[in-house]
Amino acid sequence: MHKKPTYKPFGNASILIEWQAIISEEILNDIILFKEKIQKEKSIVIADFIIGYNSLTLKYTNELSNYSDEIESLKSIYKQDFKLQKTEKFLWEIPVCYDLEFGIDLKEISEKSNLTIKEIIKLHSEKIYTVFFIGFLPGFLYLGGLDSKIHFDRKPNPRLKVAKGALAIGGKQTGVYPEASAGGWNIIGRTPIHFFNIKNENPCFAKAGDKIKFKPISLEEFYQTEKEIAENNYIISKTLRND
Structure with missing residues (x-):
């Protein structure tokens, strides 16, 4: 099982979420699942999602005033049980x-x-x-x-x-x-x-x-x-x- 992701500010209005630096379908599936969870909870405040091999960048519609609170919110979302909507x-x-x-x-x-x-x-x-x-x-x-x-x-x-x-x-x-x-x-x-x-x-x-x-x-x-x-x-x- 891969390690849990890490979080850090990425400019004034973005957060970079990173997984282990390897090319892995297991990590890709985890990234896609987390993206779906975040979309469900925060679609109004996030302008764009950028997927990488081992990362997910969240670009917010407005500058973030408190990164710590937002990161804690994301960690809570990550832990949620969530059934990924079946996409083709x-x-x-x-x-x-x-x-x-x-x-x-x-x-x-x-x-x-x-x-x-x-x-x-x-x-x-x-x-x-x-x-x-x-x-x-x-x-x-x-x-x-x-x-x-x-x-x-x-x-x-x-x-x-x-x-x-x-x-x-x-x-x-x-x-x-x-x-x-x-x-x-x-x-x-x-x-x-x-x-x-x-x-x-x-x-x-x-x-x-x-x-x-x-x-x-x-x-x-x-x-x-x-x-x-x-x-x-x-x-x-x-x-x-x-x-």
Whole structure:
């Protein structure tokens, strides 16, 4: 069982709640449960909740005059018996082209890890990843579950521009760049899927607790899927999970 969270002021109108500094689904579930408890009791006074791997930041609508009292109130809420409302969790299947045209760091990873490119792709695509939180950029999903054989350090000098849809590895994590941006992760492929679209009711289709599975596709399939998406003729495959 993980340790109880700790609390500390975070600016004039925020409180940072932290759990053990590890990537753990047990901790993620505890964070989501605590968030639901707080929403039930304090939705009027809290403007935003920000989930991290092992943290929950509460941003209040007004400055806090007494942090000690508020933290005691939160500790009391944490202890409450509470049945988490059943929310739908999905497994999203994301098509990815691992062709060397897109996977521009695959050769380097292969050479330094003593794995073939085919082995890297297999290890990466056979896993089911957990969405822990969304950050860095809108729609950037931080995914846990990467096989330890393909953990690979971030680049010492980040690229000034990484393409939208680039699939990458950064240390123990993997993720997709939702927009073109600077970035220091190692690029192993690309997806035509839009991970963030401001025009949609839910701009990012996935949420913390969802799962992601990457499906290898050919270069030809990539461009075909990209065309279907541009014509609004593509729907991301998803499966409802009961766990």
